[in-house]
Amino acid sequence: MSEAASAPAAPPATRILDITVIGTPAGQGAISFKGHGKAVHSNHDVLMPWRTTITKAATRALGTHQRVRVKKMPNCRACGKPNRTHGEIAGPVAVQIVVTVKRSPTAAKRGDLWPANRTTSDIDHHARAVLDALCNASVFPDDGQVVALEVQKVFPITPHPDALPKPGATIRVWKLGVPTA
Template sequence: MTPAFTLTVFGIPAPQGSKNGRPIYKGRGKDRQFTGRVALQESSKKVGPWREAVHDAARVAAGPDWICLDGPLLAEFCFTFARGRTVKRLHHTVYPDLSKIIRSTEDALTTAHIWKDDARVVAYHNPRKLYVGAADPDALTEPGVVIRIWTLGAAQ
């Protein structure tokens, strides 16, 4: 089955999920009071540039006549990371978490209007993290991701 959308993005995949909170105050000096609200921001400073790279590449790949995917979808994400000079292990078993880099990438595809919402993804096909030069045919020559999306039928 041919994917409805295929994309390769180069860059350093960054996770989304953990957030840091900063209390919001009103007033100054001794009149300063906590408002009861907290401003949240992503704990990873790399997530913004990663999401932007995915968003921009997706918009270019989709083209001006792209029709946003809706209905049940199957998604595949194959992330490639640089291997440190001293790393001997075969599998990428360290930070970032696969689920969190999928989350940031899915959100970028949503803002790029590749699909109506990442909630439309009902299944994943072989999501994985690899090192540059791995034997996997989707391993890239530099850090990035290969994305494939299949439609699974008409919208419900």
């Protein structure tokens, strides 16, 4: 990981989480409606394992537990804490995400160093998947707390300090404080 990594916002900030997750990154975007009011992500089969991998890594790193939601219950079933405050961080949050995606054969043939084509998910879809997984991991109660977000998408060969040797992501989270005058 890059030693120069700093919060994508003005100090003061306290780094709360710094994890590397290996797996197949999946963006969270299009929703398909299956009838009877059931909606699922169109890439559910790859999205859910990716979010689970991030959630497990974050809960291990922080020593938290995944929020256990039950319909119409306002509290976490595991600990009884209210869902709206269930998280390590209250208040504003800064998040930095570097997603390393698989380099397609076409990109390799062209010599592409960056994933600037339609073979990978949109960068904002990757961010959505990571932020929802961090909420599930009880890092913060709601991704609406994120006031600063830096997301980059790279290949394993991209000249970037946080490019991983295989697909996955480097995720850093800061709790932002009240600036002092």
